[in-house]
Amino acid sequence: MKEWNEVEAFKDWWIAAGCPIRPPFEYPIHITDMAYALTVYRKGQYQVELYICKPNTETQVHAHPGIESLSVYLTGNLSFATNGAPFPDLSQYQKEGANGTHLLLGKSLESINGTPHALKVNQEGGSFLLFQRWANKKPRSVAVEYDGVTLGHKHDKQIEVANVE
């Protein structure tokens, strides 16, 4: 089985391979009160999830213990804050880029190696990819490997289901 030695190498391979969309049969979809996620590719300890986020939503500071991750911008209006820093102002980049896409399409946002972070989504909603390497567990979703205040009833239910299975 091909493996990678770090999450960035996995991200580079996945993009160079043409962004293959092959969701796994097992645990492909996770839902919270803020976002819906699809694992678009999973191999060994690595996976990439695609998140679609509702407008005008925000997480509190949280962490995903044991998971190295790297986010890549797709579209919409969102930003990550890490290690207690304020949300960065990305308003200057809220404009159209090549071929009618978002100017930030494909840009790496944050490398989050189990450290505390938060996500804010503005009125356009938003979408990003999250490349992950799970150190000790079989990959499932960062939505259920969540250390922090959850996002509501749907999120609680999702975590409960994952813990039972």
Place this chain on the structure above:
Amino acid sequence: MWNNVQEFRDWYMSSGMPLRPPFKNPVFHTDNAMSLCMFREGRFQVELYLTEPYSTTPPHTHPGVESAFVYLAGNIQFYLEGRDNPDVQQWQKSNENGNHFLLGTTVDSPDMTPHWLNIGPEGGAFLSFEYWKNEDPVSVTVNWQGQTVGTEHDKTIESVKHE
């Protein structure tokens, strides 16, 4: 460019499914689903739909839009009025690569043919390929004729009217 939604679907699937969401109107939500436009060119687009476990949509149409659905993951029972709608539970299993047995399976949904969904405990993920015959594409979430999914869906439709 493509002559119909089937040509567009076949081109997209054979081109490695390019991930190129638009800047304008990329994300929509209802009470039990969210969508991301993955690719848009002229009057053609493909939207990724993610649906909640145990959710349903009432019968509806998308006037002026020719559609084709492609199965990705989860547990999705599509119904098309006037068609044979086999029970998908018989295919609720993994293929040899660890993907869903139905990954890549497609169903055409001609303009004005009522269709609806029942989603199982796993939730659902599918692609909606669309050819908008009379206007620039937005989302079939807001081009909706029939009973809506609920109040969130109503608000999303209303918000687009005011843009």
